[in-house]
Amino acid sequence: MAIIAISRQVAALGDEIATATAQKLGYKFFDRKAIEEKIVSLGFSADKLKKYDEKKPGFFASLAKERDEYLDYLQTAILEAAEEGNCVLIGRGAFIILEGVPNLISVRCIAPESIRMQRLMAEFNWDEKKAMQRIQESDVNRQGFNKSFFNLESDDPSQYNMVINSGMMNSDAAANIIACACENLVTPILEEAGKNRIAELLQGQWIVNKLLFEHKLNINFLRAVVDSELVTLQGVAENAILCERAVLLTKDIMPDKKVESCISIVQDFRAYP
Secondary structure (H helix, E strand, O other), rough: EEEEEEEEOOOOHHHHHHHHHHHHOOOOEEEEHHHHHHHHHHHOHHHHHHHHHOOOOHHHHHHHHHHHHHHHHHHHHHOEEEEEEEEEOOOOOHHOOOOOOOOOOEEEEEEOOOHHHHHHHHOOOOOHHHHHHHHHHHHHHHHHHHHHHHHOOOOOHHHEEEEEOOOOOOHHHHHHHHHHOOOOOHHHHHHHHHHHHHHHHHHEEEEHHHHHHHOOOEEEEEEEEEEOOOOEEEEEOOOHHHHHHHHHHHHHHOOEEEEEEEEEEEOOOEEEE
């Protein structure tokens, strides 16, 4: 019926709400471990994963080529999970990766800072200073992650279909609200349109992965936008030869579609290795 993407503050019961929602609807829950395993199984190193996964990359990590590789593997993992349908995804910018998918329900879980502190103190037997330190560290990392990889402010409520304050309800009550939204808002027509849109997004990501990882094209920020019969390539390349090669390879990959390049040519552009 729906794809549910949950974003959360630390100690705002995001994982508990996601679990309860999946159980209530009979959906598959792709938790942190499941997404990590998907990313690694696709070919991204587990050691490198620690530098980027739901973290604000450090200065040099944010400039490194592997930063873009991580994003491509992450997007592939999220899209492959969403393709299964009837699932709950948590964190890692899933709500923005799936933006525009008609049967997506995106949810932000928040709670007052004082309640978040109390929860952490109770769960880990921490004092107030330790709990506050954890909140600040987590907020900076998660906000920095979304800003670095998707150029958005995760605290902006307009990014989501709904924002749930878990300071005033438990996880079961929150799950009831999300389940009700899914059952009342996601129609069979939207579900079918969602399947088609995810298929297009996966096709685009598959093209990008082929060009970058198999054919080793040195095109930065590469995207392939699939819309009906057209594939539009976007990114930054050093010369026109790379652009032409990307178009020819894409035509081989998707022979039934028209391919056009909107790749910018910037001479002397260099990304860190």
